[in-house]
Amino acid sequence: MKHPLSLAALLLCGSLSTLVQPALAEPSGDQVLSTQSSSRAAPAESSAPARDGAKDRVLSTAPAQSDSARAVARVFEQRFPGIQVDAVRVTPMNGIFEVQVGMDLLYTDAQVDYVLQGSMIDAQARRDLTAERLEALQQVAFDSLPLDHAIKQVKGTGARKVAVFEDPNCGYCKQLHRTLEDVDNVTVYTFLFPILSPDSTTRSRDIWCAADPAKAWKAWMLNGQDPAKAECDTPIQTNLVLGRKLNVQGTPALFFADGTRVNGALPLEALKQKLDAQG
Structure with missing residues (x-):
């Protein structure tokens, strides 16, 4: 689901009161379902990470930027105060640069006199270059995820792996777990990501602090069995920050061992x- 305001509209009105939330690419041909917070904003329990901290920025793996690209970034930020450019790259189109703002892509000339938002198409090869770039930006090295902050469930050999950001009150997350009942030889890492209601945070805490979190999570997601009230230190706030850093906008969000992701059940x-494609 796209945010009702495009980044281009925000640039025109000069307002940053609502940060654009980009639509994430989904695999074609399959229906994926996810639940999003009604406000689409960061959960009240935790403030958003600072955008000026290098460790919290979503950065490209592209080589160091050229002088011309750095100049474009500098002028862009001057023309649009409050907008932080994460990366600038040259494009196959002569004189046109790709500007990355968070997980959105814009295109501009060297002087930043004109700015475009939309898809850049390679007409000869019939390739959507913008979609390819966005897909690459969304990839996450599986081994970089802090799996010790997730509930671990192993089925069969557990050879195949998937990490999932989930809210305990997310209906599509429950649907995913019903689907997983028919999947064998998989390890599922659940990052508790309560974004739907205050009750989500309380239930996440009780499940994480249970004597057997995996058992408590499964009992709730499959059978609606409430966990007993429990108190302990949890990684929930850390998970919320991590989810925002990875641009998780709804639940469930699935991250696979090959670095790809799917937003929805x-x-x-x-x-x-x-899972079979993971090798």
Whole structure:
């Protein structure tokens, strides 16, 4: 679901009161379902990470930027105060630069006299270069995830792996777990990501602090069995920050071992295909 305001509209009105939330690419041909916070804002329990901290920025893996790219970034930020440019790259189109703002892409000339938002298409090769770039930006090295902050469930050999950001009150997350009942030889890492209601935070805490978090999580997600009230230190706030850093906008958000992601609950066959493709 796209945010009702485009980044281009925000640039025109000069307002940053609502940060654009980009639509994330989904695999074609399969229906994926996710639940999003009604406000689409950061949960009240934790403030958003500072955008000026290098460790909190979503950065490209591209080589160091050229002098011309750095100049474009500098002029862009001068023309649009409050907008922080994460990266600038040259494009195949002569004189046009790609500007990355968070997880959004814009295009501009060297003088930043004109700014475009939309897809850049390679007409000869019939390739959507913008979609390819966005897909690359969304990839996450699986080994970089702090898996000790997730609830671990192992089925069969556990050879295949998937990490999922989930809210305990997310209906599509529950649907995903019903689907997983028919999937074998998989390890599921659940990052508790309560964004839907205050009750989500309380229930996440009780599940994490249970004597057997995996058992408590499964009992709730599959059978609606409330966890007993419990108190302990949790990684929930850390998970919220991590989710925002990874641009998780709704639940469930699935991260696979090959670095790809899917935003939403996949049907059984599509999920099996994704796991089988992990090698």
